[in-house]
Amino acid sequence: MSNETKIITKGFLFVLEGIDGSGKTCACKDLVKRLQDDGYDVVHLREPTKESQWGKEIRAKSPVGELTPEEELELYTRDREWHIANRIQPALEEGKVVLMDRYFFASGAYQSTVLDLHWKEILRRNREGISAPEPDIVFILDVPAEIGLERATGRTGKANLQFEKLDRLIKVRQNYLEMVENDSATFELIDAKNSLDQVVDEIYDIITDTIILNT
Numbered sequence: 001m002s003n004e005t006k007i008i009t010k011g012f013l014f015v016l017e018g019i020d021g022s023g024k025t026c027a028c029k030d031l032v033k034r035l036q037d038d039g040y041d042v043v044h045l046r047e048p049t050k051e052s053q054w055g056k057e058i059r060a061k062s063p064v065g066e067l068t069p070e071e072e073l074e075l076y077t078r079d080r081e082w083h084i085a086n087r088i089q090p091a092l093e094e095g096k097v098v099l100m101d102r103y104f105f106a107s108g109a110y111q112s113t114v115l116d117l118h119w120k121e122i123l124r125r126n127r128e129g130i131s132a133p134e135p136d137i138v139f140i141l142d143v144p145a146e147i148g149l150e151r152a153t154g155r156t157g158k159a160n161l162q163f164e165k166l167d168r169l170i171k172v173r174q175n176y177l178e179m180v181e182n183d184s185a186t187f188e189l190i191d192a193k194n195s196l197d198q199v200v201d202e203i204y205d206i207i208t209d210t211i212i213l214n215t
């Protein structure tokens with residue numbers, strides 16, 4: 001633990017992505033705490049947001065199936081545009097360490113499974129359409145879909161609903177793995193079958209090395 005605020009000369013953007021049940025939300029919270037204890041000025045953000053009218057609409061309507069896949073993609077994009085202008089860009093300009101729980105890679109991985117759009121096209125729209133800043137590193141917390149689903153829902157779901165969800169998560173995971181191989185972003189593939197502590201240690205080391213090497 002350090003009481004001194006660490007001054008860094010530029011902002012950093014780190015993103016945690018992964019299928020439902022990959023453990024990224026818990027990992028994000030632990031990482032924020034560790035980095036803050038070290039004295040870094042950390043901003044913890046997540047998408048969809050709880051702040052913009054579009055984020056609120058997704059959170060209210062998406063779980064109850066009130067949105068078409070096209071409407072969902074539109075809302076995620078509008079929410080992100082708001083998020084970039086009002087939270088992400090200002091924090092980066094102030095030289096903060098921004099840690100995000102999901103970003104536009106989630107739209108590529110998830111929305112491409114229900115729309116006739118390749119993940120590459122969805123990523124392109126985010127980069128070119130709303131000028132989404134490129135992260136320093138995208139961590140993909142990788143677990144098999146069966147493990148993710150079990151962690152996210154337990155074994156209580158109805159069999160056919162579970163099967164549908166599993167089928168989708170298999171595709172989402174595949175999309176993330178394809179991005180690691182084929183997309184231009186800087187990725188780190190993390191084995192999220194490991195314990196939360198191991199996952200957090202691994203990401204923490206990469207983040208702190210990256211900050212130290214680049215400031």
Ligand code: TMP
Pocket residue numbers: 020021025047048076101102103104106107108110111
């Ligand atoms: P969570 O698992 O981080 O709570 O995210 C909630 C859900 O939102 C998750 O099932 C993935 C979905 N999602 C998308 O489908 N597209 C997106 O662009 C984002 C940010 C999230």
